[in-house]
Amino acid sequence: MPKPHGFSWEAHSDGSVVITHQGRAAGTLRGGRAAKFLAEAEAGDSQLLMARWTGAYKHGNERAARIHPRNR
Template identity: 50%
Template structure:
């Protein structure tokens, strides 16, 4: 399942999750990302994007755990 995607521009890379922008890389970080991403297959690319975004989903998981439907 493809959740992450990215769009590269002249000097930036925008990272999306389910078509929602979550992060923008610029400068050297964008160049490093593009160099790594060009040799990866789809599964490896998804893993790289997930690692790059770091703790992106953890905040939502904590909030959901405390929701009354999950108690």
């Protein structure tokens, strides 16, 4: 699976975190979820992390792509 790209995040003074994908809002985290995200963002691959937190990293077509003749 290719690595996700185009994600960025911005922490606000009220403690919320806004995650954007290619300039458009993909998700907003508040409270404990925002704190957990910030702790994980410092430690790992931030692009994959943001894709996972927004739910935009798997769409269900991975199995169909695997059996396509082009990918055999």
